[in-house]
Amino acid sequence: MGRKILLVTTDQQRYDTLGCNGATLARTPVVDALAATGQRYERAHPQSVVCMPSRSTIITGQYPSTHGVWMNGVALPDDAPSVAAVLHAAGYRTALVGKPHFEPFLDPFARFPENRFARDGLVGLHRGFEHFESATHGPAGALHYARWLRENHPEAVAMYYPVLDAELEVNTLGGGDTGAPQVHDNPIPTGWYHTDWVADRTIAWLDGLDPSDDWFCWMSFPDPHHPWDPPADELHRVDWREVPLPAGYVADEGERRRILDGKPRHWRAWYEGTLVSNFEAPLRWVPATLTAEQVREVNARNAVECELIDEALGRVLAAVGRRGWADDLDVIFTTDHGELQGDFGLLFKGPYHVDGLLRLPMVWRPAPSAGRPPTTVTRPVGLVDVAPTLCGIAGLAVPAWMEGRPLPTDDADADARGFERVLTEWDSELFGVGVHLRTIYRDGWVCTTYRRGYSHDGTEGELYDLADDPHQQHNRWDDPARAGLRSDLLSDLWDHQPPPHLPRRRVEAPV
Amino acid sequence: MTLGSIRHAVRIRRPAEVVWELVGAPERLPEWFPGVASCQVDGSTRVIVLGSGLPMPEEILVNDAIQRRFQYRITAPRFTFHRGTIDVIDLGDGTCVVVYATDADPRTMALTIGGGTAGALDELARLMDGHADTGAG
Numbered sequence: 001m002g003r004k005i006l007l008v009t010t011d012q013q014r015y016d017t018l019g020c021n022g023a024t025l026a027r028t029p030v031v032d033a034l035a036a037t038g039q040r041y042e043r044a045h046p047q048s049v050v051c052m053p054s055r056s057t058i059i060t061g062q063y064p065s066t067h068g069v070w071m072n073g074v075a076l077p078d079d080a081p082s083v084a085a086v087l088h089a090a091g092y093r094t095a096l097v098g099k100p101h102f103e104p105f106l107d108p109f110a111r112f113p114e115n116r117f118a119r120d121g122l123v124g125l126h127r128g129f130e131h132f133e134s135a136t137h138g139p140a141g142a143l144h145y146a147r148w149l150r151e152n153h154p155e156a157v158a159m160y161y162p163v164l165d166a167e168l169e170v171n172t173l174g175g176g177d178t179g180a181p182q183v184h185d186n187p188i189p190t191g192w193y194h195t196d197w198v199a200d201r202t203i204a205w206l207d208g209l210d211p212s213d214d215w216f217c218w219m220s221f222p223d224p225h226h227p228w229d230p231p232a233d234e235l236h237r238v239d240w241r242e243v244p245l246p247a248g249y250v251a252d253e254g255e256r257r258r259i260l261d262g263k264p265r266h267w268r269a270w271y272e273g274t275l276v277s278n279f280e281a282p283l284r285w286v287p288a289t290l291t292a293e294q295v296r297e298v299n300a301r302n303a304v305e306c307e308l309i310d311e312a313l314g315r316v317l318a319a320v321g322r323r324g325w326a327d328d329l330d331v332i333f334t335t336d337h338g339e340l341q342g343d344f345g346l347l348f349k350g351p352y353h354v355d356g357l358l359r360l361p362m363v364w365r366p367a368p369s370a371g372r373p374p375t376t377v378t379r380p381v382g383l384v385d386v387a388p389t390l391c392g393i394a395g396l397a398v399p400a401w402m403e404g405r406p407l408p409t410d411d412a413d414a415d416a417r418g419f420e421r422v423l424t425e426w427d428s429e430l431f432g433v434g435v436h437l438r439t440i441y442r443d444g445w446v447c448t449t450y451r452r453g454y455s456h457d458g459t460e461g462e463l464y465d466l467a468d469d470p471h472q473q474h475n476r477w478d479d480p481a482r483a484g485l486r487s488d489l490l491s492d493l494w495d496h497q498p499p500p501h502l503p504r505r506r507v508e509a510p511v
Numbered sequence: 512m513t514l515g516s517i518r519h520a521v522r523i524r525r526p527a528e529v530v531w532e533l534v535g536a537p538e539r540l541p542e543w544f545p546g547v548a549s550c551q552v553d554g555s556t557r558v559i560v561l562g563s564g565l566p567m568p569e570e571i572l573v574n575d576a577i578q579r580r581f582q583y584r585i586t587a588p589r590f591t592f593h594r595g596t597i598d599v600i601d602l603g604d605g606t607c608v609v610v611y612a613t614d615a616d617p618r619t620m621a622l623t624i625g626g627g628t629a630g631a632l633d634e635l636a637r638l639m640d641g642h643a644d645t646g647a648g
Contacts, residue, residue, distance in 0.1 A: 073622070106619070109546020109627045110562030119563070142563060166589070167513065167617030279619075283513075431515055431618055508626030510619045 003367045003393050004329045005087075005216040006316070007386070009058065010309055011051065011099055011137075012225035012349065013335040015044075015359040017306045025238060026303035030314040031333050031363060036374060038331070038365030039409060043380045045422040045441055046337045049349055049357040050280055051101045052076070052511075053425075054336040054383060059083060059102065059127065061387030061402030063425065068501030069102075070427040072279060073509045075112060076102040078127070081401045083387035085128025087216045090396055095131035095205045098198040098220030102127065104509035105141055106168060111508075118144040129218070133201050135194045137163055137222045138229075145197050159188045161227035168510065170348075171227075172282040176301070177240065180294035181285050181347070183301060184229035190308070193231050194222050199312035203319040211324065216390065219316065221309050224339070226348065228301035230308060237307055240293075240300035248343030248356060248471040249295055256345050262475040264450055264460040266435065267352065271345065275455065277435045278428050279510045281348040288345070295342035302341060327369045330393045332386060334362040343471070351426045353439040353448045353462070354472040358424060364389065364407055372409060379414035380422035380441050381407055403498065423497060429507070440493040446472065447489040461486070514592065515618025517625030520610045521632040524640045527601035530609060531579045534599055534635070537571055543638055544631040557583065585615075585624075592616040595628070609635060 015021050019028045020035035021042075047057045048064045056062075056069040056076040061083060069076050080102075088094045103112035110116050113126050114134060119142050124132035135145030138160035149156055161184035165171040176183035190196060202219045209215055223230070250256040260268040269275035273286030313333070320329055338357040340346040349357050362381070366372045384404035391398045392406040408414035426437040436451035444466045452458035461477040463486055476482045523530055533539055538552045540559060550559040557569045572594075573582035579599040584590075596612045611628040615621035 073626075104626065106623045107626075108561045108563050108565050108623065109630070111546045111627065111630055115563070168619035168623065169513075169617065430622075506626070506629055507622065508629070510622050 002214040004325050006331045007218045008333045010221045010335040012339045014338045015361050018361045026306035028310040030310045034365035035363045039375050041362035041377045044360045044362035045358045046383050049337040057383050058386050061404045063498045065498040065500045068505040072511045073507045074505045082128040083390050088128045093213045093215040094129045096129040096218045097133045097202045098135050099222045106509040115142045118147045153192050156188050161229040169283040172285045176297050178294045178297045180297050182226040185232045186229040187232050190231045195308045195312050199315050202316050224302045224305035230304045234304050238300040238303045240297040243296040243300045246342045259473045266455040277433050278350040328367045330367045331365045351435040375410040379419040382422045513618040514616045515621030516614045517621045518612045519629040521636045522608050524606045527599050527607035531599045543635045
């Protein structure tokens with residue numbers, strides 16, 4: 001028998017929301033315990049800061065430029081490389097339970113398999129997953145959770161926040177005590193909420209396996225992505241009035257605008273509501289209207305959602321233990337991208353390559369039977385390295401089409417194998433607005449170059465020294481003293497940036 | 512008003528009149544539009560049923576065999592405005608270009624419907640000459 005693999009992803013979770021990473025709001029004892037006995041990564045970056053490209057990177061082990069899912073709404077082809085297919089071919093039982101989002105969600109024609117399985121009463125096979133049971137942030141769409149909720153608890157369908165408005169734009173509607181956008185009091189019982197459903201369905205799948213099976217399960221929680229509508233009965237866990245403002249929140253409005261003006265112009269334009277350069281934020285919401293109280297409430301609800309995920313994971317691990325697999329279980333916990341969550345007075349995500357979106361929680365707890373000591377890895381790694389790591393756990397060679405490498409087990413291993421940099425891409429073209437970024441993190445610096453687009457002439461950039469500017473408030477792109485460093489980082493970036501996928505894949509939907 | 516305008520095109524190595532025979536027949540839409548499960552035509556009214564089960568009522572505005580232009584609008588209340596335009600343009604060398612434009616308010620509808628129309632052009636090309644050569648603008 002080989003090792004069992006549980007890949008746990010959340011959606012849009014910041015690095016600083018886990019206790020093991022210094023969080024004080026959410027209590028996450030389950031992930032903290034995994035980190036204490038495993039490997040905790042302090043500088044894990046996504047290769048894209050939105051869902052579809054990032055999730056496509058996780059499953060393929062490729063950069064967005066290579067797999068070709070260059071923005072949300074672009075579908076990963078059915079026959080794209082998949083680590084699940086590799087493991088399945090090697091004899092692993094395979095499942096994905098929760099949010100997939102390799103294919104567009106807004107699909108009234110039901111052209112994509114993700115949106116047909118639940119309709120047709122099927123659970124796979126898809127992308128190497130023999131069991132494919134899907135969910136998203138609520139009851140919308142044609143996914144398994146939505147169907148389950150409609151069939152079993154139809155009264156709960158209307159309890160959720162409507163993520164999209166009547167025009168299919170990300171909803172501006174505010175709620176809670178502060179009127180913050182995408183905040184909503186959801187009266188749904190915790191047991192019917194999608195977080196618990198994902199854990200329940202994972203446990204059900206595990207219960208159906210033979211004790212001798214080797215298995216790989218990707219458990220993909222839709223939270224803590226907006227909307228921030230956890231079960232109302234759970235809100236008592238964190239009193240938003242007691243929540244401190246995030247370190248990246250700039251309280252003084254004048255100072256906030258000054259900082260934003262030091263960045264490429266789409267930052268300030270979005271803040272003032274004059275340019276929404278991506279679909280991932282409410283079209284009609286103006287970030288400049290965000291109050292400190294709203295930031296507190298968003299962070300409180302986010303923390304509640306993180307706690308529910310942690311507890312759900314704890315239930316799954318207990319189920320694994322009951323089956324006698326605990327000693328051979330590898331767990332990787334991470335997310336697809338971060339969330340601004342009040343930094344710079346902003347929420348949500350977009351073409352903004354700063355730590356709120358770039359720095360991800362990542363923990364790998366190797367199987368106890370492997371006898372590996374706990375470590376903290378400070379060197380840069382990426383989500384592109386997850387799929388090769390899964391192959392390594394299974395004792396399989398890393399396929400040549402994967403561009404990542406098995407995650408380093410400690411800094412010495414990272415140094416020996418050249419984990420010096422990590423790259424992130426952004427491309428979007430929507431309704432005439434194009435934005436294109438390429439970013440490198442190396443040696444404690446984050447350097448982003450902009451290509452010509454709707455707001456940019458191709459000369460703009462961002463350069464931050466995380467050692468003395470951890471919140472990326474002082475853009476040194478135009479600092480003459482840093483010109484050599486900037487040039488070196490850009491050379492390094494372009495030396496390692498894969499070429500774009502040709503022909504470019506088509507945008508099929510907004511998301 | 513948030514008008515979205517999406518355009519897709521495909522070159523087909525078959526004469527325009529052959530392609531128009533299919534494109535200009537509104538009742539034959541399910542043959543070449545993946546995700547359209549069925550359709551019923553009654554005069555200038557067409558009701559299509561999408562793969563998701565959603566019925567979509569439409570009004571046929573133009574069906575011009577001389578210009579080889581087909582135009583319609585979705586009349587479902589969710590649309591403030593919709594105009595779908597399919598042009599089959601003769602290139603004079605025994606081939607043609609089919610352009611499928613979608614204008615809609617709200618704009619997200621244009622992108623969502625537009626993804627389907629691009630898939631339809633792929634299928635049209637596959638049916639006509641065995642491969643697709645699509646582009647968007």
